Amino acid sequence: MTIFQLRQQWLQGEMIKRGWSGFLVTHHVDIYYYCGSMQTGYLFIPAEGEALYLVRRSLIRAEEEASADVEALGSWKTLAERLRARCAAAGDAPLRIATELDVLPVQLFGKLQAALPGAAWEDGSLLVREQRMIKSPDEVAAIREAARVVDAALEAVIPHIREGIAEFELMALIEHQLRLRGHQGLMRMRAYNSELITGMVATGAAAAVPTYFDGPAGGTGLHPSSPQSSGRALLVRGEPILVDIGCMVDGYLIDQTRTLVIGDLDPELQRAYDVAEQVLRATEAKLQPGMIAEHLYLLALDQVQEAGLSAHFMGYGADQVKFLGHGIGLEIDELPVLAKGFKYPLAPGMVIAIEPKFTFPGRGVVGVEDTYLITDTGWEKLTISREGLIRV
Amino acid sequence: MTIFQLRQQWLQGEMIKRGWSGFLVTHHVDIYYYCGSMQTGYLFIPAEGEALYLVRRSLIRAEEEASADVEALGSWKTLAERLRARCAAAGDAPLRIATELDVLPVQLFGKLQAALPGAAWEDGSLLVREQRMIKSPDEVAAIREAARVVDAALEAVIPHIREGIAEFELMALIEHQLRLRGHQGLMRMRAYNSELITGMVATGAAAAVPTYFDGPAGGTGLHPSSPQSSGRALLVRGEPILVDIGCMVDGYLIDQTRTLVIGDLDPELQRAYDVAEQVLRATEAKLQPGMIAEHLYLLALDQVQEAGLSAHFMGYGADQVKFLGHGIGLEIDELPVLAKGFKYPLAPGMVIAIEPKFTFPGRGVVGVEDTYLITDTGWEKLTISREGLIRV
Numbered sequence: 146m147t148i149f150q151l152r153q154q155w156l157q158g159e160m161i162k163r164g165w166s167g168f169l170v171t172h173h174v175d176i177y178y179y180c181g182s183m184q185t186g187y188l189f190i191p192a193e194g195e196a197l198y199l200v201r202r203s204l205i206r207a208e209e210e211a212s213a214d215v216e217a218l219g220s221w222k223t224l225a226e227r228l229r230a231r232c233a234a235a236g237d238a239p240l241r242i243a244t245e246l247d248v249l250p251v252q253l254f255g256k257l258q259a260a261l262p263g264a265a266w267e268d269g270s271l272l273v274r275e276q277r278m279i280k281s282p283d284e285v286a287a288i289r290e291a292a293r294v295v296d297a298a299l300e301a302v303i304p305h306i307r308e309g310i311a312e313f314e315l316m317a318l319i320e321h322q323l324r325l326r327g328h329q330g331l332m333r334m335r336a337y338n339s340e341l342i343t344g345m346v347a348t349g350a351a352a353a354v355p356t357y358f359d360g361p362a363g364g365t366g367l368h369p370s371s372p373q374s375s376g377r378a379l380l381v382r383g384e385p386i387l388v389d390i391g392c393m394v395d396g397y398l399i400d401q402t403r404t405l406v407i408g409d410l411d412p413e414l415q416r417a418y419d420v421a422e423q424v425l426r427a428t429e430a431k432l433q434p435g436m437i438a439e440h441l442y443l444l445a446l447d448q449v450q451e452a453g454l455s456a457h458f459m460g461y462g463a464d465q466v467k468f469l470g471h472g473i474g475l476e477i478d479e480l481p482v483l484a485k486g487f488k489y490p491l492a493p494g495m496v497i498a499i500e501p502k503f504t505f506p507g508r509g510v511v512g513v514e515d516t517y518l519i520t521d522t523g524w525e526k527l528t529i530s531r532e533g534l535i536r537v
Numbered sequence: 538m539t540i541f542q543l544r545q546q547w548l549q550g551e552m553i554k555r556g557w558s559g560f561l562v563t564h565h566v567d568i569y570y571y572c573g574s575m576q577t578g579y580l581f582i583p584a585e586g587e588a589l590y591l592v593r594r595s596l597i598r599a600e601e602e603a604s605a606d607v608e609a610l611g612s613w614k615t616l617a618e619r620l621r622a623r624c625a626a627a628g629d630a631p632l633r634i635a636t637e638l639d640v641l642p643v644q645l646f647g648k649l650q651a652a653l654p655g656a657a658w659e660d661g662s663l664l665v666r667e668q669r670m671i672k673s674p675d676e677v678a679a680i681r682e683a684a685r686v687v688d689a690a691l692e693a694v695i696p697h698i699r700e701g702i703a704e705f706e707l708m709a710l711i712e713h714q715l716r717l718r719g720h721q722g723l724m725r726m727r728a729y730n731s732e733l734i735t736g737m738v739a740t741g742a743a744a745a746v747p748t749y750f751d752g753p754a755g756g757t758g759l760h761p762s763s764p765q766s767s768g769r770a771l772l773v774r775g776e777p778i779l780v781d782i783g784c785m786v787d788g789y790l791i792d793q794t795r796t797l798v799i800g801d802l803d804p805e806l807q808r809a810y811d812v813a814e815q816v817l818r819a820t821e822a823k824l825q826p827g828m829i830a831e832h833l834y835l836l837a838l839d840q841v842q843e844a845g846l847s848a849h850f851m852g853y854g855a856d857q858v859k860f861l862g863h864g865i866g867l868e869i870d871e872l873p874v875l876a877k878g879f880k881y882p883l884a885p886g887m888v889i890a891i892e893p894k895f896t897f898p899g900r901g902v903v904g905v906e907d908t909y910l911i912t913d914t915g916w917e918k919l920t921i922s923r924e925g926l927i928r929v
Contacts, residue, residue, distance in 0.1 A: 173730040173749075177762050184764070185730065185749040203747035203856050210761045217855075250729055251638040251646045252660065268644065317716035324709035329763040330734040337642055338565040338577065342722040355595035357577040369602045370569050370788025370867070371721040372576070396762025463609075464595050475762070 148281055149181045149212035153190050159272055160192040166232045166240040167191040168269050169257065172248045174333060174475050175273055177396060182210035186218050191231040199227070224260045243269030248335060274335075278472055278480045279494035285518055287397035288474070288496055289527055290327075292516065294392050295401050296530045298322035306537045308382055308407055312375035313367060316346045319390055328392035335476045342366075344391050344400075345374045349384030352510040355464035359478070361502040362389050362402075362510050363460070382408045385418070385509040389500070391477065400473055400498040401528040402514030405535040410511070417503040418511040418534055420452045424501040425513055428469070432497075432517060432524040438481040438489045442469040445483075445501060457503040470499035473516060495519040496527065540673055541573045541604035545582050551664055552584040558624045558632040559583040560661050561649065564640045566725060566867050567665055569788060574602035578610050583623040591619070616652045635661030640727060666727075670864055670872045671886035677910055679789035680866070680888055681919055682719075684908065686784050687793050688922045690714035698929045700774055700799055704767035705759060708738045711782055720784035727868045734758075736783050736792075737766045741776030744902040747856035751870070753894040754781050754794075754902050755852070774800045777810070777901040781892070783869065792865055792890040793920040794906030797927040802903070809895040810903040810926055812844045816893040817905055820861070824909060824916040830873040830881045834861040837875075837893060849895040862891035865908060887911040888919065 146154075156168060156179070170176050170188040176198075177183040179190060184207040186200035196213035207215045216227075232240055242261065246254070247270035258266065280288070301322045306315065320343050324330060332341040339359065345352070347364035354363045356373040365376035380386060389402040404418055424445050431441060449458045459466045472479030473496055481489040483499065491497075497519070502512025515528040538546075548560060548571070562568050562580040568590075569575040571582060576599040578592035588605035599607045608619075624632055634653065638646070639662035650658065672680070693714045698707065712735050716722060724733040731751065737744070739756035746755045748765040757768035772778060781794040796810055816837050823833060841850045851858050864871030865888055873881040875891065883889075889911070894904025907920040 171729075173732075182761055182764075183749065185751075201749075203749055205747055205856065206749070206761075206764060210764075246643040246647075249643050251641050251643055252662070253729060254643045255638075270644070313719075314717060316722075317713055320716060320722070321709055321713040324712060325706060327705075327759065329759050330708075330712070331732060331763055337563075337645060340565075340723060355597055357575065357594055357598070359577075367719065367721050368787050369574055369598075371723055371785070372574075372598060372602075393763070395760050464597065 147181065147212040148283055149179055152179050152276065153196050155276060156190055156272070157192055160243070163267070164241060165192060165243050165267055166235045167228065168243045170245070171253070172245050175245060178277060178475060180211040180213040182207050188213060189228050189231060193234050194231060197227065197231055221256070221260045225262065228261065240264045241267060243267040243272070245270040245273060274480050277474055278489070279492060280474060280496050281494070284397060284474060285496065285527070287395040288399055288516070291392050291394040291397055291399035292401070292527045292529055294323060294326040294328060294394055295390060295399050295528070297326055298392070299388065299390070299403065299530055303535065303537060306380065306386070306405065306407065308380055310380050312347050312351065312378050315380065316343065316375040319343065319346065319388070323392045327394050329394065331393055332391055332398060333393070333476045334478050336478050339478065341477055342371065342374050345387060345389040347375055347510070348378055348380050348386045349509045350507050351376055351378035352385070352387045353461065353504050353506050353508060355460065359466055361459040361466055361500060361504065361512070362387050363504070380407060383411065385410060385414055385511045387510045387512070389514060396475055398473055398475070398477055399528065400477065400514060400516055401530060402500055402502070402512060403530055403535050404511045404513065405537055407537045409536070410534070414505065414509060414511050417454060417457065417505070420449070420454055421501040421503060421512040424448050425499060425515065428499055429524060432491065432519065434490070434492055434519060434521065436491045438483050438487040438491065439485050442483045442485060445469045454503055457505060459502060461504040461506050469501060470497050472496060473498050491519050493519055493521050539573065539604040540675055541571055544571050544668065545588050547668060548582055548664070549584055552635070556633060557584060557635050557659055558627045559620065560635045562637070563645070564637050566727070567637060570669060570867060572603040572605040574599050580605060581620055581623060585626050586623055589619065589623055613648070613652045617654065620653065632656045633659060635659040635664070637662040637665060666872050669866055670881070671884060672866060672888050673886070676789060676866060677888065677919070679787040680791055680908070683784050683786040683789055683791035684793070684919045684921055686715060686718040686720060686786055687782060687791050687920070689718055690784070691780065691782070691795065691922055695927065695929060698772065698778070698797065698799065700772055702772050704739050704743060704770050707772065708735065708767040711735065711738065711780070715784045719786050721786065723785055724783055724790060725785070725868045726870050728870055731870065733869055734763065734766050737779060737781040739767055739902070740770055740772050740778045741901045742899050743768055743770035744777070744779045745853065745896050745898050745900060747852060751858055753851040753858055753892060753896065753904070754779050755896070772799060775803065777802060777806055777903045779902045779904070781906060788867055790865055790867070790869055791920065792869065792906060792908055793922060794892055794894070794904060795922055795927050796903045796905065797929055799929045801928070802926070806897065806901065806903050809846055809849065809897070812841070812846055813893040813895060813904040814925070816840050817891060817907065820891055821916060824883065824911065826882070826884055826911060826913065828883045830875050830879040830883065831877050833875045834877060837861045846895055849897060851894060853896040853898050861893060862889050864888060865890050883911050885911055885913050
């Protein structure tokens with residue numbers, strides 16, 4: 146049995162508990178998660194029995210890749226009959242079909258509803274996201290390899306950092322090194338309208354310019370049509386250079402931040418950087434199975450308040466974001482989120498990026514981010530880059 | 538009046554014809570199109586009067602960028618009242634609100650429906666896509682600049698092409714040159730689950746491996762989790778190297794393909810390449826206002842059949858795609874599509890990528906792609922790279 150079939154089996158157990166007839170997986174990332182292939186089509190996982198992958202194209206590749214029965218999608222008119230045939234346990238009762246309503250567009254959902262008359266629809270997106278929270282060893286191995294790639298790219302680029310090069314030139318160097326080492330060139334996010342351009346690489350005041358992006362770092366971007374991350378600001382001695390980057394290897398993402406500086410930071414920014422490291426160390430001390438996700442955020446808020454830096458934590462003013470970290474895997478924005486309202490107890494197999502940062506408008510962003518695997522007894526850091534402020 | 542306000546005004550005219558009260562624009566690309574800003578939030582364009590941009594973050598940037606009244610999004614409880622206040626013409630009647638149901642996720646739509654009780658919803662996505670089909674001079678200028686960047690990057694990379702380098706290394710070189718010249722690092726697509734990693738750069742048999750991607754070129758990709766474009770195949774003398782690339786400048790995309798070869802192509806592939814050029818020349822001869830989009834595709838099919846290459850056109854076998862070209866602008870997959878069923882008459886201001894290609898399983902893909910502006914009297918080619926097969 147492949148890892149993909151084991152995942153289907155777990156989902157089937159949950160469907161039986163809920164009385165669902167099956168799960169129609171529509172999102173490419175979820176389709177990959179459950180069958181190991183990402184061709185265009187729909188993966189139907191019945192509550193019992195074999196999964197059926199209905200593929201528009203490429204059927205040839207789906208047959209080579211997928212841990213599921215593969216058939217040509219063909220006419221939508223046969224969809225109801227073909228899914229019903231997989232749901233023997235439902236008898237003649239109306240089917241209860243789950244799908245991912247957090248990402249599925251309304252138009253396509255309407256088409257599916259029309260193709261499956263009488264079916265009752267359930268929102269299965271949270272269940273999928275919760276299952277994906279716990280990584281298997283193969284997933285951790287891919288994330289570990291992505292961490293190695295990010296570190297190697299960062300080290301390859303550091304010797305080229307000097308005053309006068311532009312943010313976007315530094316980003317271009319980093320991306321080139323990432324791609325040469327196997328980065329697949331995408332950074333997937335699940336949330337509507339969310340995009341990531343390799344990460345947030347920005348310097349000084351430009352890094353502190355707020356963005357729409359749901360993260361603590363900012364950046365002007367090159368244009369209002371991609372208003373985040375690297376722009377045309379030049380690297381200057383003494384300004385913090387925030388290098389918050391990731392990459393994708395075998396479908397899995399890593400996320401890591403280091404603060405770099407040509408020369409030295411001024412004392413106030415250096416102190417804020419030190420507090421970021423202290424917050425990360427204190428978070429590590431609490432990082433173990435059973436700890437509630439939101440507590441880590443609340444503990445960080447307390448520390449930051451004691452340090453007198455609350456106004457600068459995770460953005461500034463109205464543009465502060467309200468979290469300390471996030472799950473990561475096939476997508477950047479996975480569960481659990483280390484934020485108020487997230488009551489998940491940490492569990493072995495979770496992979497979480499933790500990123501305390503401080504924003505100083507007009508001056509810059511300082512902070513650090515590492516990605517951690519929760520283990521039976523505590524944690525293991527998956528990111529491997531050298532610790533501490535990096536002086537160039 | 539800004540270009541963004543002119544676009545709102547055109548949309549308002551269409552809404553009045555349809556009896557819609559307003560358009561709630563939710564998709565980041567459409568929000569940018571109508572107000573010049575891409576912050577997180579919703580842009581409400583009433584049928585009459587000023588547009589209202591309700592922003593979660595960054596409010597500061599939205600205020601700097603947007604051609605609309607900007608307010609903090611705040612509580613959803615006030616949404617109904619705030620939109621109603623913009624729809625004086627509707628009086629006390631239920632609001633009819635359009636939005637983009639082709640991209641809006643079901644979950645978020647449900648939240649909007651709950652926040653606006655009693656409103657009737659209309660699918661405005663086709664109207665937006667049709668408006669965006671006709672480009673203004675500023676949009677054409679951005680696409681022209683993107684075309685310049687793609688050409689400069691291609692020329693910078695050609696001297697480095699040699700036997701033994703891998704597809705992904707060639708792609709890394711191209712991306713680096715694109716980014717140094719201002720490529721924003723994203724290639725936006727509108728269709729659900731669609732992604733593009735800069736384009737399709739692949740060689741020989743690997744280029745002919747079919748993909749899920751709705752395009753004529755293929756590619757193994759680096760892994761089943763991103764099964765398209767460049768993989769690890771090495772460049773070999775005499776094999777066609779397909780360089781189908783784009784980039785984004787000021788939010789606008791370009792799309793261009795050249796076939797390269799180290800040495801010479803074998804006669805059969807050379808002939809197919811020549812036919813691709815002939816199809817493009819014949820298409821150009823028909824490219825003018827009033828020509829129906831699908832006719833160009835049907836004419837190409839006739840030519841290809843005469844050349845005895847139907848089985849190889851735009852993919853092979855079950856993996857053939859059924860179009861000759863596509864509109865392009867803020868997204869890669871815009872209207873009009875040059876395909877059966879698309880009855881749009883060409884009109885001045887349309888920008889269309891036309892890409893005749895032939896796939897030979899086990900051997901490679903050959904073809905060419907240029908992007909054209911439809912003018913009052915015919916067309917202008919926006920891509921500027923040298924014509925013809927490029928021998929390295």
